[in-house]
Amino acid sequence: MQNKHKGFTLMEVLIAVAILGLVATGSLRLMIISSRSLVAVEETRDLLNEARKIQLDFMTNDTKPTKGTVDKYKWEINEGSWPVLDGQWELRYKELTVETKNSEIVLYMSTY
Secondary structure, three states: OOOOOOOOOHHHHHHHHHHHHHHHHHHHHHHHHHHHHHHHHHHHHHHHHHHHHHHHHHHHOOOOOOEEEEOOEEEEEEEEEEEEOOOOEEEEEEEEEEEOOOOEEEEEEEOO
């Protein structure tokens, strides 16, 4: 009579557990990276939305100051110019800088 045992050896089980552990570790790392990326994208989106609000407010309100803070955002407006056609003309603009402790964004507004 032959004795046939059906099942896995200890070595096969250990290899399967090791492979499963590697896959789980890789998946968890991928989730952490994507979560951090999502947070960064949300912060950038919020910063851009706030910069657009300040820009719109500045364009519709002539008496708005050139510096200020709104919640966690600090903003400043500077005037500048760019020479055009070998200095014959000058393109004037306003530069709006909005920043938080982690990042900043710059928007340019034309002046008439």
